[in-house]
Amino acid sequence: MKQNAVLERSPVGAKPLRQRFSGALLRYRWFYLMMVPGLLYYAIYHYVPMAGLIIAFKNYSLGKGILGSEWVGFDNFNIIFHTPDFYKLLRNTLLISVYRILFNMVPDVLLALMLNEVRVLWFKKIIQTVTYGPYFLSWVIVYGLAVAFLAQDSGIVNYYTRELGGTAVNYLASNEYFRPIILLTDMWKSTGFGAIIYLAALATINQELYEAAVVDGAGRWKQLWHVTLPGIRDVFILLLILRIGHIMDAGFEQIYIFLNARVYEVGDIIDTWVFRRGLEELEFSIAIATNLFKSVIGFILIIGANKLAKKFGGSGIW
Incomplete structure (x- = not known):
C-alpha cells in the first residue's frame, strides 16, 4: 500500500x-x-x-x-619524437611562449594601472585609442612596419646607424635579434587589448575600499598594493592559466610571417614545422599527431595551473 x-x-x-x-x-x-x-x-x-x-x-x-x-598505431608519434630537429622545435616553442607570458602580461597590467589613475577623460580616451589601435592590424602589416624600420638596406634604424658612422645590421635575419623583435612587436600589438581587460576588472572594485584605506591613512602606493592589485588578482590568474594552457602555441601567424631560413635555429617552432610537414609535404598524419601531442600537453598544464591557483588562494577557472 x-x-x-x-x-x-x-x-x-x-x-x-x-x-x-x-x-x-x-x-x-x-x-x-x-x-x-x-x-x-x-x-x-x-x-x-x-x-x-x-x-x-x-x-x-x-x-x-x-x-x-x-x-599504424603510435608509429607517427615515434617519427615525431625521433625527428632530429624535434627538441630544437620544442625548445624554441617553450622559450618564446614563456617569454610572452613573462614580458607581455606585465605591460598589460601597468598600462591599465596608469590609465586608471588618469583623471582627464579626453586624454585617457586618446591614450586608449592609440594603444588599442594596433590590435586590429594584421601581422602582415606589422611585418611591413618592421621591415620599414629594421631592413638592412632601406630601414630607418640602419639609415641613421650609417649616418652616425656605424655598420648596418640585418635585424630581421639575425639569430640574436629575432626573439626580441617577436616579443616587442607582439607587445606593441596586444598590450592595449590586454589593458582593457584589466580596466574592466578595475571598474568592479568597490570604491568604499579606497575610502576605507584613505581613512586608515593609506597613500596612493598603499592603496595600489592593498586594494587595487588584490582586486585584479583573480583576473590575472585566470589569464595566466589560459596562457599556460596555450604554452605549446607560440603564435604561429606572427612567427610564420617573420620567419626566414637564417633564423630557423631560434625561430622555428612546432607549428611552423607542422605547417611544412602537413600542408607543404602532405604528411597529414604527422601533422595531426603533433597537434594531438600539443593538446595533451596543454590539457595537463592547464589542469595543473588551475590546481596551483586554487592552492595559493586564487579562484581558478572552475
Whole structure:
C-alpha cells in the first residue's frame, strides 16, 4: 500500500517540476536563442573535427580516405619524437611562449594601472585609442612596419646607424635579434587589448575600499598594493592559466610571417614545422599527431595551473 501511494504521488510531484522547467525555458527563450550561434560554432568547428584525430594513428592517404587508410598505431608519434630537429622545435616553442607570458602580461597590467589613475577623460580616451589601435592590424602589416624600420638596406634604424658612422645590421635575419623583435612587436600589438581587460576588472572594485584605506591613512602606493592589485588578482590568474594552457602555441601567424631560413635555429617552432610537414609535404598524419601531442600537453598544464591557483588562494577557472 505504501509503495503504491508513492507511485501514485510521483507523477503529481514531477508535474510541477516539468512545469517549472518549461516555464523557465519559455521565460528565458531569447537568452537561450542567443546561445545557439555560439554553441553551433563550437560544435561545428571544435567538436565535430575531433573525429579526425584518428588520422594520428593511421597512415592517411587522400585516395583511401580516413576510414580506408591503414592503421599504424603510435608509429607517427615515434617519427615525431625521433625527428632530429624535434627538441630544437620544442625548445624554441617553450622559450618564446614563456617569454610572452613573462614580458607581455606585465605591460598589460601597468598600462591599465596608469590609465586608471588618469583623471582627464579626453586624454585617457586618446591614450586608449592609440594603444588599442594596433590590435586590429594584421601581422602582415606589422611585418611591413618592421621591415620599414629594421631592413638592412632601406630601414630607418640602419639609415641613421650609417649616418652616425656605424655598420648596418640585418635585424630581421639575425639569430640574436629575432626573439626580441617577436616579443616587442607582439607587445606593441596586444598590450592595449590586454589593458582593457584589466580596466574592466578595475571598474568592479568597490570604491568604499579606497575610502576605507584613505581613512586608515593609506597613500596612493598603499592603496595600489592593498586594494587595487588584490582586486585584479583573480583576473590575472585566470589569464595566466589560459596562457599556460596555450604554452605549446607560440603564435604561429606572427612567427610564420617573420620567419626566414637564417633564423630557423631560434625561430622555428612546432607549428611552423607542422605547417611544412602537413600542408607543404602532405604528411597529414604527422601533422595531426603533433597537434594531438600539443593538446595533451596543454590539457595537463592547464589542469595543473588551475590546481596551483586554487592552492595559493586564487579562484581558478572552475
